[in-house]
Amino acid sequence: MLGIERKTHLRPPSQWVENLLIEADKKVTPKQLSAFVESWRRRDNKFLEKHLQPFRRLPTPQEEQVLNVACDKTKELLRRHQLEKIQIDPSIVFILKEPFWARIGANEEEVGCFFNQRLMKAVAVRDSQPMGKMFLAVAAFHELLHLVSFRRARIYSKWKIFHQMQLERSGGISVANPQQTFFCFLDEAVALQLEKRFAQSLMSEPLFEDECSRLKELQANNPDAYYVVPTQEGEWAAGQSYDYLTEDFEHFLDDIFHWQPHPAKSREEIFAIFEKAFFSGRLLELARLIEKVYGKGSFRLLGEKTSNRIKSWKEDYFSQFIVESSQFRHKQN
Template identity: 30%
Template structure:
C-alpha cells in the first residue's frame, strides 16, 4: 500500500524547485499540524473532540471503501491517518472554515467536521467522512510558480476531475459540479456498506423499520427530497440526513443512460458507464471520458459540462442543455467511435 497520494507538480518553476517542493509536500502530507501557525494549532489541539468508538469505526470504513474503489480502477490505495480527521466545535469551525458540515484540504490530506451536525448523527458523520475522503484521494496536481520576490509558491491545480484556473487571481474551478456529483453518487452507492458495520447494527435495524420508512416518506413529501436520497432519520423525525447535489447527480445519471445507448457493447448498464467517471476521479485522465461524451452529445458538450457548478440552478440548466445537445447529435446521425 502507498504511503500517500501519487501527486504531480507542474508549472514554470525550475526543476530543482519542483523537486524540492515535491519533497516538502511529501513530508507534510501526514504532518499537517506541524505546518499550522502555532496559535491555530494549539487551539485545534485544545478544542477538537476525541473520537468515539463509532466515529473511529466509520472513519476506518471511509479509508477501506475508498481504497477498494481505487483498486477497482487500478490506482494504488493508501490510508489517511485517523488524526487527520478533526471534529471541532461549531464556533471554531465557523471561524476557521466557514459554514457547512465538512471540509477537506488536499495538500495536507486533512479534513475538519462541524460537531453541530456530526456528533449527534453517526450515519451523517460517516457519510460526510466518506465524502471528504473521496475528495482527498482524488487525483492531485499542484502548480508551482515563481513569485515576484523570487520565491517559489504552490497552488492546487487538479483535484479529482476538477481543474482550477491557472490564472492565480481567479478562483474558477472547471468541472466542479461534475466533481461533486461524482463524489456524492459514490457516497450514496456506499451507504448500504456503511450500515453493514457491526458498530451501526442498531442504526441499521432502525432505518429498516416501518416507522423509519414512514418518517422518510413524510420528510420526502414535506421537503421535496427523494426518499432514496434520505439516508437517515431519527425516531422523532427531526434529525435527518440526505445526499447532496441532487441536480448534479441527475446530470450524471442522464450522461450514463445516454452513453449506454450510444455504446451498448461498451456499457451494459448505467453502473458500468458510471465506472468511467469513478476511474477519472482517481486518475484525473479526462481524455477517455471527453471522447465518450463528445461522441454521445456532440462537439463542445464536454466543455459545456465543465461549466456546471455545484448550485441547484446550474445542474438544472446543464441537464436541459445536454438533452438538447443529445437531440441535435441524434438528428445528425453521427457514427460511433468505438
C-alpha cells in the same frame, strides 16, 4: 567534421506527493522543487497546529470504529484503482467544533471539507450534536474521496522568487484556471454517487444495525434517503446529500445509456468511466464517451455547464447540458 552541439530540452521537474502531482516550470531545478515542497509542508503543519487543532474534538471509541469503516471502504476504492500508495487512517479525520465552521463562514448544509490547496493529509467533519454513526461515516467518507482523488499543482518562478503553488487540478475531474474551475459540479456528483453506494453498503455492517433499522422505517416516506441523522428532539431524520445534484446526475447517466452508440455499455460500465477519471485524473476516455453521445465539442460544454461560475448547488447542470448539447448532436448527424 565540426561537431554540432545540440541543446537538450530537459523535462521540467515534477514530484508526486501521493495523489498530488506537483510540476514546476523550466526555471526550477529538481533541488529547488524539493526544497519548496518541504517548506510548503512545514507551513501546512503550522496551519494544522494553529487553525485546526484548537477546534478538534477527539472521537469516542465508537466514533473511532465508524471512522475505521469509512477508511477501510476508501482503501477498497484505492486498491481498485491501483492507488495503494495513498495511506489513510482515522487520525486524519478531524471532528471540528462549531466555532471553526463559523470562522470560515460555512452555511448549515456544509458538514465537511478537505484542504485541497495544501499538502497536509486532513479532512474535517462538522461536530454536530448529537452525532449519528451513519452521518459521521458518510461525511468522513465523502471528504476522504476528495482527499485521495487526483490533484495537480504547478509552481511558477519569477527571478529567484517562487510564486504560490497554483492548483490546476483541484480534485478528481475538475480543471482550474485563475477565472473558474471547470467540471466542478461533475466532480462533486461523482463523489456523491460513490457516497450513496458507500451508505448503502453500511446496511450490512453490524455497527450500523440500529440506525439502518430506523432508515428502513423512514424510507417508506422518503425512498431516496440513504442515511439517518439524529435530531435535537431525540427523533430521526432521513438524509440524502444534495439530492437535486444526485438525481440530476443519475438522469444524465440514464441519458448517456439511452443514446450511446454500439457496442453498448451497461449503466454501471458508464459510471465506471467517470469513477476512473475521478481517481486517475485522466479525462480522455470520459471525453470520448461524452462526444460520441453528444457530439464534437460537447465535452467542453459539459465543463462549462458544471463549472463553479454558477454558485448555486440547486441548478440542473446536467439537464441543461443535455438540452444545450443538441447543437453538437445535430452537427454530428
